[in-house]
Amino acid sequence: MALSEHCPSCGSCGFPMREPADFAGGLPGATFCSTCGDDAGRLRPFEEVLQANAEYLVRQQGLDLGAARQMARALLTAMPAWKADSPGTGR
């Protein structure tokens, strides 16, 4: 396996984006993945991104939604897109 250092990853959730379909709007070069960005490549509101990532964790790891949301919140708020200004997250 090649190192993935040069693989762009989502600025919001860190998801590695390898195929056009992984990018927001199917746009290679978008800053965000298809989960976190809208069709124009813009970042979705935090609550939508949080929910989408939580649902992903539920599917992938079998967590219950409450635990998945906690994990997703911790993950997202450590990312550049949300670190500086994360509305509605408290701290």
Ligand SMILES: [Zn+2]
């Ligand atoms: Zn993302």
